[in-house]
Amino acid sequence: MQAKLSGFISAIQQATTLDGLQSVIIGLRDHLGIEHVIYHSVNSTGQQYAVLTYSPEWVDRYLAEDYARIDPVLQGCFRRFHPVNWKTLDWSGRAQRMFLGEALDAGVGNQGYSVPIRGPNGQFAMFTVSHRARDATWEKFTGEHVADLILFAHFVNQRALEIEGGHDLNVMRSLSPREIDVLTMLAMGLNRAQAADSLAISEHTFRTYVESARFKLGANNTTQAVARAVAEGLVLI
Amino acid sequence: MQAKLSGFISAIQQATTLDGLQSVIIGLRDHLGIEHVIYHSVNSTGQQYAVLTYSPEWVDRYLAEDYARIDPVLQGCFRRFHPVNWKTLDWSGRAQRMFLGEALDAGVGNQGYSVPIRGPNGQFAMFTVSHRARDATWEKFTGEHVADLILFAHFVNQRALEIEGGHDLNVMRSLSPREIDVLTMLAMGLNRAQAADSLAISEHTFRTYVESARFKLGANNTTQAVARAVAEGLVLI
DNA sequence: AAGCCCCCCATCATTTTCGGGGAGTTGCTT
């Protein structure tokens, strides 16, 4: 497997379009002998795109019904770090209806294993393998491939980020230490008076820093300035 | 290496304390034949802890001087998804003084390779290997071990999350879709009137959502609520 | 030495937000 694995990773890294990634993913699916491989990403502007082997009908249905809101896989991945076996999720209520009533018919496997992936600026993605199999079989399969799947997930996401994302993230804005201080205090929930006090400067001075930080960050108001600073990692809460 | 790798991963998974992780990490360092292995985590409440092989003096110095603010490794990792070779970072200005003037003396290797890791709730961590070596040697070493390092990073972080506190992850704050909407608008820099307008709800309704989101997030004011939501990845800007 | 950025301080009128109340509908879950 090891040789094959690095082969797939090379292939991933040579892909220059999402279609290219799709081909690699299909190759991977066939190699693993399973039914579905899905890579699904939500980027920082809230736009999402996916590279998958589901039927277009099911994808349309999923989007139209806004199943993302009730999908236990998505919810589960979002709050976990380690990959998650679908069997361990909570499939009650609406989720059950979605799964038993529609997803299975649409060709989604009864078993699944999803790797959560997080990138800079709040990017979130999932790399999923799905199949029709018995619990024990699936347990064995996933157990043997955890490491490989984590690596695939990483490299697919890395490539997808390179393909999709403009590298305007590199235009790092720099704030002065004091500007970072004031934004940090605000992000911690202090009001101007408290914050200025705890930095031992006048409220007016405090305001000056907020203004200049706001200007540098191209923000309309304090809240946006704080949000941007937090999102860019300039301010750690 | 493959056999060794899974051995280390098993060892990681058997660790029950951060000290246990430390032992595994030292074993890993010796096995790789390098000088330092560092795992450093920051969660969304700003608490940080580390498992590392640096001298306590250097760690104290780093914390006391708040070097996290100017450390290009931290900054660079926060903006990237893929592991980063220290050589590719911007080591000018204060960072240079820190590195040449103190870090090297403190035993930090001249070469380094850091894997960024992101978990739920805005958790952020780095897994770093550092060594004294020439560029070509280091290039070769890291090239050969990228995949392994990514995997180590993953499993160390997974274990550290389990050890440090699975409890606060369970009380994962979940915001309703509308609450996320209002915070998103605010994070984008609109004021209440504009935001309410663009969501096609009354300003007062808008306020109600902000209030309930603020309550759920345990925030003192709107700015903090937005900052927390952004930091935890609930709101994408 | 000039220019630039960082650090600090101030006023006033205007706009925006906050905090404290209260009320009604839908829709899912149990």
Place this chain on the structure above:
DNA sequence: AAGCAACTCCCCGAAAATGATGGGGGGCTT
């Protein structure tokens, strides 16, 4: 059928933030 969470709408006075202006001193870089 009841409960609960989410969604929608409203008032008002007090408190806070903003915008538009000023000012001065210190330190690094060119």
